[in-house]
Amino acid sequence: MDPTNIRDPDYFHKVVDCQWACPAHTPVPEYIRLISAGRYSDAYMVNWASNVFPGILGRTCDRPCEPACRRGRVEEENVEKPEPVAICRLKRVAADLKDDIRDRLPRPPTQRNGKRVACIGAGPSALTVARDLAPLGYSLTVLDADPKAGGFMRTQVPRFRLPESVIDEETGYILDLGVEFIGGRRIDSLEDLLAEGYDAVFVGSGAPRGRDLQLPGRTEAAKHIHIGIDWLASVSFGHIEKVGRRVIVLGGGNTAMDCCRSARRLGGEEVKVIVRSGFDEMKASPWEKEDAMHEGIPILNFMVPKSFEHENGRLTGMTFEKVQAVRDADGRRTLVPTGEPDVLVPCDEVLVAVGQENAFPWIERDLGLEFDRHGLPVLDAKTMQSTLPRVFFGGDAAFGPKNIITAVAQGHEAAVSIDKFLQGEDLSERPAPHLNLVSQKMGIHEWSYDNDVSQSSRQAVPWAAADKALKSIKVEVELGFDAAAAFREAQRCLNCDVQTVFAKSLCIECDACVDICPMDSITFTMNGDEADLRVRLKAPAENTAQALYVSEPLRTNRVMVKDEDVCLHCGLCAERCPTGAWDMQKFLIEMTHAGPGCRTPRREAA
Amino acid sequence: MTYIAKPRLHHPTLPENRVGFTRRDYEGKISTLCAGCGHDSISAAIIEACWEMDIEPHRVAKLSGIGCSSKTPDYFLGNSHGFNTVHGRMPSVLTGANLANRTLLYLGVSGDGDSASIGLGQFAHVMRRGVNMVYILENNGVYGLTKGQFSATADQGSKSKRGAVNTDAPIDTVSLALIMGATFVARGFSGDKRQLVPLLRAAIAHKGAAFVDVISPCVAFNNHPGSTRSYDYVREHNEAVNRIDFIETRPEVTADYEEGHVVEIPHHDGTLLRLRKLHGEYDPTDRIGAMNYVQHHQARGEIVTGLLYADPHAEDLHEHLYTVDAPFNGLTEEDLCPGAAALEAINASLR
Ligand SMILES: Cc1cc2nc3c(=O)[nH]c(=O)nc-3n(C[C@H](O)[C@H](O)[C@H](O)COP(=O)(O)OP(=O)(O)OC[C@H]3O[C@@H](n4cnc5c(N)ncnc54)[C@H](O)[C@@H]3O)c2cc1C
Ligand SMILES: Cc1ncc(C[n+]2csc(CCOP(=O)(O)OP(=O)(O)O)c2C)c(N)n1
Ligand code: SF4
Ligand code: SF4
Ligand code: SF4
Numbered sequence: 039m040d041p042t043n044i045r046d047p048d049y050f051h052k053v054v055d056c057q058w059a060c061p062a063h064t065p066v067p068e069y070i071r072l073i074s075a076g077r078y079s080d081a082y083m084v085n086w087a088s089n090v091f092p093g094i095l096g097r098t099c100d101r102p103c104e105p106a107c108r109r110g111r112v113e114e115e116n117v118e119k120p121e122p123v124a125i126c127r128l129k130r131v132a133a134d135l136k137d138d139i140r141d142r143l144p145r146p147p148t149q150r151n152g153k154r155v156a157c158i159g160a161g162p163s164a165l166t167v168a169r170d171l172a173p174l175g176y177s178l179t180v181l182d183a184d185p186k187a188g189g190f191m192r193t194q195v196p197r198f199r200l201p202e203s204v205i206d207e208e209t210g211y212i213l214d215l216g217v218e219f220i221g222g223r224r225i226d227s228l229e230d231l232l233a234e235g236y237d238a239v240f241v242g243s244g245a246p247r248g249r250d251l252q253l254p255g256r257t258e259a260a261k262h263i264h265i266g267i268d269w270l271a272s273v274s275f276g277h278i279e280k281v282g283r284r285v286i287v288l289g290g291g292n293t294a295m296d297c298c299r300s301a302r303r304l305g306g307e308e309v310k311v312i313v314r315s316g317f318d319e320m321k322a323s324p325w326e327k328e329d330a331m332h333e334g335i336p337i338l339n340f341m342v343p344k345s346f347e348h349e350n351g352r353l354t355g356m357t358f359e360k361v362q363a364v365r366d367a368d369g370r371r372t373l374v375p376t377g378e379p380d381v382l383v384p385c386d387e388v389l390v391a392v393g394q395e396n397a398f399p400w401i402e403r404d405l406g407l408e409f410d411r412h413g414l415p416v417l418d419a420k421t422m423q424s425t426l427p428r429v430f431f432g433g434d435a436a437f438g439p440k441n442i443i444t445a446v447a448q449g450h451e452a453a454v455s456i457d458k459f460l461q462g463e464d465l466s467e468r469p470a471p472h473l474n475l476v477s478q479k480m481g482i483h484e485w486s487y488d489n490d491v492s493q494s495s496r497q498a499v500p501w502a503a504a505d506k507a508l509k510s511i512k513v514e515v516e517l518g519f520d521a522a523a524a525f526r527e528a529q530r531c532l533n534c535d536v537q538t539v540f541a542k543s544l545c546i547e548c549d550a551c552v553d554i555c556p557m558d559s560i561t562f563t564m565n566g567d568e569a570d571l572r573v574r575l576k577a578p579a580e581n582t583a584q585a586l587y588v589s590e591p592l593r594t595n596r597v598m599v600k601d602e603d604v605c606l607h608c609g610l611c612a613e614r615c616p617t618g619a620w621d622m623q624k625f626l627i628e629m630t631h632a633g634p635g636c637r638t639p640r641r642e643a644a
Numbered sequence: 645m646t647y648i649a650k651p652r653l654h655h656p657t658l659p660e661n662r663v664g665f666t667r668r669d670y671e672g673k674i675s676t677l678c679a680g681c682g683h684d685s686i687s688a689a690i691i692e693a694c695w696e697m698d699i700e701p702h703r704v705a706k707l708s709g710i711g712c713s714s715k716t717p718d719y720f721l722g723n724s725h726g727f728n729t730v731h732g733r734m735p736s737v738l739t740g741a742n743l744a745n746r747t748l749l750y751l752g753v754s755g756d757g758d759s760a761s762i763g764l765g766q767f768a769h770v771m772r773r774g775v776n777m778v779y780i781l782e783n784n785g786v787y788g789l790t791k792g793q794f795s796a797t798a799d800q801g802s803k804s805k806r807g808a809v810n811t812d813a814p815i816d817t818v819s820l821a822l823i824m825g826a827t828f829v830a831r832g833f834s835g836d837k838r839q840l841v842p843l844l845r846a847a848i849a850h851k852g853a854a855f856v857d858v859i860s861p862c863v864a865f866n867n868h869p870g871s872t873r874s875y876d877y878v879r880e881h882n883e884a885v886n887r888i889d890f891i892e893t894r895p896e897v898t899a900d901y902e903e904g905h906v907v908e909i910p911h912h913d914g915t916l917l918r919l920r921k922l923h924g925e926y927d928p929t930d931r932i933g934a935m936n937y938v939q940h941h942q943a944r945g946e947i948v949t950g951l952l953y954a955d956p957h958a959e960d961l962h963e964h965l966y967t968v969d970a971p972f973n974g975l976t977e978e979d980l981c982p983g984a985a986a987l988e989a990i991n992a993s994l995r
């Protein structure tokens with residue numbers, strides 16, 4: 039293999055598994071260390087810079103970082119139940135335990151640059167655009183059909199998962215940057231809006247249409263059948279305060295989980311989730327399913343809805359066909375009837391949560407803004423620019439429904455594009471993120487990070503008492519870690535951003551690092567191609583998603599090969615190295631956000 | 645040394661051996677030696693060899709003298725028996741222990757100062773008596789623990805870290821072991837575990853006095869230009885005569901190697917040692933030849949490594965002395981005091 043180029047900004051970034059997996063590339067270990075140090079406000083600000091909504095995300099994030107977290111891999115075959123660091127809930131700790139941070143936020147600009155940007159929708163993507171651009175001097179106008187800012191975070195995510203005060207606080211930080219927010223204004227024509235003379239428009243209107251289920255009885259029993267996201271919005275606005283005693287929720291995604299748990303709190307005593315396919319195939323995150331079942335909500339699977347049963351305009355139940363999954367000749371999985379008799383499930387109300395769609399009836403098709411055959415705008419996936427150059431998209435409106443953190447990440451990218459666009463720059467020229475490696479050595483065996491690896495297992499988040507939690511939709515279920523539990527959990531983080539950096543010229547090949555490494559990560563051997571090296575190392579490097587760090591040839595002609603997969607970042611290799619050939623260096627990567635950092639460097643005139 | 649304890653976490657694929665232990669189970673306390681000390685690599689090689697041979701840690705006794713090298717038994721086989729004796733006296737304590745209980749595996753760990761200076765007499769006698777043990781001499785040419793004075797194995801003309809030249813003639817412990825009648829003699833290098841681990845395994849399998857001299861650079865006091873025990877010097881002057889491919893207790897196993905490149909040494913206890921020759925003419929069963937060869941190459945400044953001599957017909961102290969098989973701690977009063985009738989019979993036989 040060729041020697042590894044550690045100056046490639048992606049190389050060490052990938053080693054920080056959580057940060058790499060986070061769409062906004064939040065510097066996770068950095069904020070976790072700050073939590074360990076009790077510096078909650080600093081931890082909050084590290085988050086705020088990257089993901090804009092630490093308090094909201096600390097309660098609701100889809101947390102792609104956690105399945106990626108190294109701790110989960112490292113605990114395999116070592117503890118009974120390997121688990122990642124509770125990254126998401128530590129984010130909430132930063133938000134819960136911080137001091138007033140308002141004086142650390144950027145101030146509204148004293149001087150505007152004369153350019154006007156409109157955001158359609160006040161969801162996370164649009165608010166991110168506003169936050170990134172407003173301090174730079176742009177005039178931001180955020181328009182939403184709803185009266186308050188927050189988008190689906192406010193209207194969909196139920197209050198028992200996300201209290202309104204947190205939404206108010208974090209959307210407030212953005213609107214206080216001198217952003218003009220116009221609530222209660224639905225845009226009915228993009229053409230008209232463009233005519234108002236905005237220099238750029240960001241569309242962050244989400245995927246607001248819930249799919250319906252047209253089955254016999256749908257119209258007759260319409261009064262007791264609701265589209266999930268519309269129902270959740272009505273609950274959120276307080277228009278709906280009660281639900282029937284027996285409720286069926288159709289669908290297996292996160293919306294279904296929010297519907298059933300909300301129904302449980304609005305008087306639903308017998309709430310059931312019913313899905314077409316298998317339990318394991320459900321789209322909802324595992325923890326959402328667990329939480330629902332924990333609240334006494336059964337999930338019935340392999341039942342295909344056939345009809346709504348009704349009597350005199352009243353819904354009485356639903357009929358389902360029982361199916362099973364089989365593989366056809368091509369190995370494709372299909373659902374076929376088992377032949378068992380259909381099942382009638384009596385109920386008083388049905389919530390249909392079988393998917394969400396984009397809808398852009400308000401965008402005229404003759405503006406030069408193209409749509410693909412799925413009805414989604416044609417976009418440059420990197421710049422988020424549409425085929426109408428001054429219109430940009432982000433969030434669920436861009437590529438269909440995803441989640442908050444993806445919306446934030448796309449908001450950042452769109453903000454970079456809008457900034458460059460309005461500065462007359464080439465949008466595709468996006469400067470690489472800024473990279474920094476700093477030695478953490480403080481003394482012979484002292485590092486400026488805590489390199490001792492904690493053995494504790496994942497801390498459980500305390501919950502409000504079940505009877506209290508189910509009484510009101512406004513009672514937050516999860517209580518968050520206290521400072522002591524937060525410390526224990528933060529200590530589980532392996533500091534994956536403190537990198538093992540190898541200096542070939544200093545190595546005397548004494549084997550000290552090989553001998554001490556608890557994870558058998560280091561091997562000195564003759565070079566070979568990657569597949570060959572992976573099986574020849576001290577421990578097999580089976581996880582090909584993780585890189586091999588290969589040095590230039592050493593004095594014996596061998597190379598140093600380090601499998602990054604399960605390194606604990608314990609620094610023992612560096613402590614044992616007599617010559618300092620290994621060093622522990624903190625990797626800092628500054629993602630390119632809107633502002634001077636994203637501009638194309640200009641050559642000085644001679 | 646290191647301040648934090650080595651994390652207990654291990655690689656998810658870390659295998660267990662036939663007695664149910666992982667390699668990590670053969671570790672000891674975290675080392676307090678200097679970072680990069682060759683002795684730590686030897687500890688790692690001992691751990692590897694014991695794991696590979698499915699040795700039960702509680703069936704091992706580690707004995708040592710005084711020195712950095714002699715401290716190392718604390719850093720491997722943390723669940724074995726240990727005895728840190730006085731300077732240079734490991735062989736006599738080990739001999740006693742071995743006489744009292746021959747069922748344990750005896751690892752004697754020593755340094756060049758411990759063995760070639762203060763303990764030279766003990767070293768010579770334990771070899772000629774054929775005590776069944778593995779004598780590991782961690783040879784760095786200096787007294788590491790007392791801050792780098794030349795030891796008796798330092799080469800004449802080699803320079804200390806401060807620039808002083810050694811004027812005394814060196815003691816070659818390999819030659820001495822051969823002369824004194826060791827039945828297994830090998831030399832390895834701490835920086836080459838691929839060679840060292842099989843040498844240790846073969847030494848452990850050997851029944852008799854097995855001597856393994858391991859060149860082990862002292863990074864603190866003997867790893868500079870002018871030293872003949874530095875990593876660089878040893879790498880440049882290392883002449884490996886052979887490589888051990890395997891040690892087997894089932895002689896019928898064969899491997900396909902080019903004719904003439906392989907030597908097999910079947911031992912009378914059923915062990916088979918298979919060596920790949922690197923120096924065509926070298927015969928590791930010829931004691932006199934080995935002595936000549938080692939001396940000859942040494943004179944040219946080469947450090948001969950590999951399996952230098954193995955006596956397939958080795959016997960040990962117990963066979964010479966007709967001692968009982970059972971460990972002393974298993975002998976009952978009845979065994980030890982067979983009674984008046986037995987005494988009478990002995991007396992009668994002497995009349
Ligand atoms: C029930 C449910 C629960 C969810 N839970 C989570 C969760 O726990 N974690 C998570 O990460 N994600 C969750 N999501 C997904 C998440 O809410 C969205 O992915 C995210 O909010 C999308 O952000 P966005 O910026 O695209 O805008 P959205 O949040 O979708 O907001 C769009 C806004 O645009 C406004 N708008 C739309 N059209 C117009 C128009 N023509 N004129 C004016 N205003 C308009 C809407 O009123 C809305 O306020 C959930 C989604 C649902 C449905
Ligand atoms: C009876 C006695 N004499 C002298 C000493 C001082 N002393 C301690 S270690 C040592 C030499 C150790 O050298 P070596 O065996 O080569 O071990 P190394 O530290 O080099 O591994 C000496 C002379 C002692 N401890 N006891
Ligand atoms: S151990 Fe810490 S730094 Fe490493 S992936 Fe997990 S949270 Fe991120
Ligand atoms: S930091 Fe060094 S010693 Fe620790 S696990 Fe990683 S490679 Fe091994
Ligand atoms: S002084 Fe020399 S022999 Fe002793 S621990 Fe340090 S490097 Fe090893």
Ligand SMILES: [Mg+2]
Pocket residue numbers: 711713755756757782783784785786787788795
């Ligand atoms: Mg010594």
